[in-house]
Amino acid sequence: MAAVEHSPLFETKSAKGRVFYKIFSLTLFVGICFIWVFRVSHIPRESEVGKWDTPSDGTFSSGNLSDKDYLKADPGIEPPVMVINTVLSVMAYEYPPDKLSVYLSDDAGSDITFYALLEASIFAKQWLPFCRKFKVDPTSPAAYFKTIHSSTHAKELVTIKKLYQDMESRIENAAKMGRVPEEVHSKHKGFSQWDSYSSRRDHDTILQILLHEKDSSSKDVDGNVMPLLVYLAREKRPQVAHNFKAGAMNSLIRVSSMISNGEIILNVDCDMYSNNSQSLRDALCFLMDEDMGHEIAYVQTPQCFENITKNDLYGGALRVIFEVEFHGMDSLGGPLYAGTGCFHRREILCGRKFSDQYEKDWNEYKNIGDMKEVSLHELEEQSKALASCTFEINTLWGKEVGLLYGCSLDDVMTGLSIKCRGWKSVFYNPQRRAFLGVAPNTLPQTLVQHKRWSEGCFQIFLSRHSPAWHAYGLISPGLQMAYCYYNLWAFICWPTLYYCVIPSLYLLKGIPLFPQMSSPWFIPFAYVILGDSSYCMMEFLWLKGTVKGWWNELRIWLYKRTSSYLFAFVDTILKSFGFSESTFVVSAKVAEEEVSQRYEKEIMEFGSSSPMLTVVATLALLNLFCLLGMFLKQVFMSEGGLRIFDAMALQVLLSGVLVLINVPVYQGLFLRKDEGRLPMSVAAKSTALALSACFIFRNLTNWFDLPDQFRGERNTLWREEWMED
Ligand SMILES: *[C@@H]1O[C@H](CO)[C@@H](O)[C@H](O)[C@H]1NC(C)=O
Numbered sequence: 066m067a068a069v070e071h072s073p074l075f076e077t078k079s080a081k082g083r084v085f086y087k088i089f090s091l092t093l094f095v096g097i098c099f100i101w102v103f104r105v106s107h108i109p110r111e112s113e114v115g116k117w118d119t120p121s122d123g124t125f126s127s128g129n130l131s132d133k134d135y136l137k138a139d140p141g142i143e144p145p146v147m148v149i150n151t152v153l154s155v156m157a158y159e160y161p162p163d164k165l166s167v168y169l170s171d172d173a174g175s176d177i178t179f180y181a182l183l184e185a186s187i188f189a190k191q192w193l194p195f196c197r198k199f200k201v202d203p204t205s206p207a208a209y210f211k212t213i214h215s216s217t218h219a220k221e222l223v224t225i226k227k228l229y230q231d232m233e234s235r236i237e238n239a240a241k242m243g244r245v246p247e248e249v250h251s252k253h254k255g256f257s258q259w260d261s262y263s264s265r266r267d268h269d270t271i272l273q274i275l276l277h278e279k280d281s282s283s284k285d286v287d288g289n290v291m292p293l294l295v296y297l298a299r300e301k302r303p304q305v306a307h308n309f310k311a312g313a314m315n316s317l318i319r320v321s322s323m324i325s326n327g328e329i330i331l332n333v334d335c336d337m338y339s340n341n342s343q344s345l346r347d348a349l350c351f352l353m354d355e356d357m358g359h360e361i362a363y364v365q366t367p368q369c370f371e372n373i374t375k376n377d378l379y380g381g382a383l384r385v386i387f388e389v390e391f392h393g394m395d396s397l398g399g400p401l402y403a404g405t406g407c408f409h410r411r412e413i414l415c416g417r418k419f420s421d422q423y424e425k426d427w428n429e430y431k432n433i434g435d436m437k438e439v440s441l442h443e444l445e446e447q448s449k450a451l452a453s454c455t456f457e458i459n460t461l462w463g464k465e466v467g468l469l470y471g472c473s474l475d476d477v478m479t480g481l482s483i484k485c486r487g488w489k490s491v492f493y494n495p496q497r498r499a500f501l502g503v504a505p506n507t508l509p510q511t512l513v514q515h516k517r518w519s520e521g522c523f524q525i526f527l528s529r530h531s532p533a534w535h536a537y538g539l540i541s542p543g544l545q546m547a548y549c550y551y552n553l554w555a556f557i558c559w560p561t562l563y564y565c566v567i568p569s570l571y572l573l574k575g576i577p578l579f580p581q582m583s584s585p586w587f588i589p590f591a592y593v594i595l596g597d598s599s600y601c602m603m604e605f606l607w608l609k610g611t612v613k614g615w616w617n618e619l620r621i622w623l624y625k626r627t628s629s630y631l632f633a634f635v636d637t638i639l640k641s642f643g644f645s646e647s648t649f650v651v652s653a654k655v656a657e658e659e660v661s662q663r664y665e666k667e668i669m670e671f672g673s674s675s676p677m678l679t680v681v682a683t684l685a686l687l688n689l690f691c692l693l694g695m696f697l698k699q700v701f702m703s704e705g706g707l708r709i710f711d712a713m714a715l716q717v718l719l720s721g722v723l724v725l726i727n728v729p730v731y732q733g734l735f736l737r738k739d740e741g742r743l744p745m746s747v748a749a750k751s752t753a754l755a756l757s758a759c760f761i762f763r764n765l766t767n768w769f770d771l772p773d774q775f776r777g778e779r780n781t782l783w784r785e786e787w788m789e790d
């Protein structure tokens with residue numbers, strides 16, 4: 066007789082060095098308190114320059130950003146070949162295929178994407194047995210063929226690779242021509258659904274079950290059952306709000322409940338693929354665990370990217386978020402729902418409240434009985450009704466059921482509301498990545514992505530689901546703080562902008578804002594600056610980054626705070642007063658040849674003119690002019706001499722660092738000749754803006770100042786006053 070032992074399906078380990086980290090944070094906090102005390106007790110009289118105005122009006126509008134939908138699959142953004150690689154990779158999960166259903170939500174309603182999926186369903190008949198036989202992983206064919214060069218099954222590999230490449234070129238041809246080949250079009254009845262299609266915003270529901278166990282042709286070459294495969298483009302009408310990705314997800318949840326009604330829903334964006342065919346089983350371990358499983362609503366995996374270069378020029382790896390911060394949230398009740406690579410329980414996503422009695426009989430996990438008799442065609446027709454654009458009118462969908470509407474980060478908001486209903490989530494971060502995606506490979510793409518994130522986060526903060534007040538008492542205070550930290554990203558633009566502008570302008574004028582080196586007040590400043598930056602650098606190196614990578618990340622940190630967050634903040638406020646249209650830009654994932662080459666060489670790609678780039682370039686030039694101006698003054702006016710470096714060491718340091726970190730911008734403005742440089746218009750605008758900021762600041766504040774011949778003396782006096790403190 067075998068003894069059956071109950072052992073947990075997962076375990077949680079504490080991170081090392083937590084005590085050290087806590088002490089270190091405490092000392093930093095003390096340092097910051099000293100800085101505050103200094104600030105309050107040392108307000109320089111000369112800082113009363115209230116009339117000074119930022120001369121950059123007009124750069125805050127977002128009129129240049131084009132209005133696009135938030136899509137799951139769009140042939141222009143996520144090429145069809147990328148989409149079917151995602152689909153094929155999850156179809157090949159190590160899991161009984163009769164219990165696996167794959168749905169593609171094509172919110173662009175493109176017949177090219179449908180055609181690609183049709184091709185993929187045929188290719189899968191060879192691919193799935195091949196994966197099983199040779200234990201292929203990653204199961205995305207494109208990724209697999211890229212990694213494998215020689216193997217023991219060379220003959221089969223050559224055959225399948227040829228099949229794949231033929232399919233790929235057929236799909237790419239169709240995408241290039243913009244239409245599906247005639248002979249395929251007439252052969253498959255599914256295409257007739259496009260007969261009434263007028264545009265991507267105005268069409269009927271298009272739904273096609275491509276593989277289903279009832280269909281005898283849905284068997285692979287070995288005669289095995291294949292996973293269910295469904296194509297869905299929900300109905301869209303220009304006069305009915307489509308609610309972006311959340312709307313698409315909710316249609317899909319309803320349609321899939323009719324067709325397969327699986328217990329667990331994994332949602333993956335079409336620019337990612339599964340890199341680990343075990344991850345579905347792993348995720349189930351969390352959800353089925355006897356002790357803890359009943360509390361867990363979803364299992365989130367990190368977003369990882371295959372396209373990160375060595376020094377990660379655009380900080381795309383999001384190392385600190387996924388390797389440190391999300392783990393921290395995990396211990397407070399679980400990470401946020403990041404919108405992709407997440408395993409949900411269907412019931413909870415559909416609004417179920419937490420109860421201790423939550424017990425699920427996993428043997429029940431089968432197709433719903435009364436659908437057995439229905440033919441595939443009837444099943445399709447009945448499901449179509451669930452994806453109609455009027456279905457949700459007067460229902461709780463989007464309000465309490467499914468993904469919530471009204472915020473551009475619907476996923477994060479939905480995850481938060483699930484937690485407020487009493488559930489937990491789990492962060493699952495395996496060494497071998499569960500999913501891999503493509504990171505943005507230009508600066509504008511990066512900035513737009515961060516704008517979208519920070520704007521959505523800020524909207525959540527201001528919404529009726531705000532973690533600050535709505536979540537009070539519903540989730541732990543630590544988790545509330547963690548959510549607020551993300552939700553207030555946009556707000557951080559103000560202190561950062563202040564530090565990029567004011568100290569440098571005062572440096573130009575020769576007015577110190579920080580304590581001089583010989584003052585005891587210098588110590589807390591030095592400690593906070595050195596302590597924080599060396600900690601960040603060590604953390605980054607510990608997360609397998611490089612020193613240059615850290616420097617690059619610092620640059621992106623600066624750019625996203627001074628541009629993405631600024632525009633996000635202004636847009637959110639304008640929108641909440643009903644001033645501006647919701648604008649949405651999806652970063653194109655199509656790599657052009659030259660752009661890719663520069664990306665590989667880690668040369669910054671600025672591309673076309675945009676208000677965000679103007680802000681970045683203006684700040685870079687402003688700091689350069691201030692630093693240069695200060696040096697020139699030292700050279701030509703001998704009165705101050707080198708003493709200024711003692712009195713204004715921190716300001717010189719700050720400006721100096723800002724100038725150093727902006728070297729790629731100066732190159733892009735004045736030195737580079739390639740297509741990726743900063744456009745001339747941005748160069749002209751930013752030079753004009755930076756120069757006038759310097760002049761306006763000088764002139765507006767001149768009346769505070771004594772005539773030039775006394776200035777040196779007065780500064781000295783003032784410094785001496787400080788020393789006496
Ligand atoms: C993806 O999977 C391959 C093979 O299974 C593995 O060697 C590789 O390390 C994985 N990539 C990442 C980033 O985890």
Ligand SMILES: CC(=O)N[C@H]1CO[C@H](CO)[C@@H](O)[C@@H]1O
Pocket residue numbers: 371372503506654655656661664
């Ligand atoms: C979209 C994109 O930039 N893709 C690139 C990702 O990285 C690989 C290899 O580093 C390139 O081959 C792709 O073109």
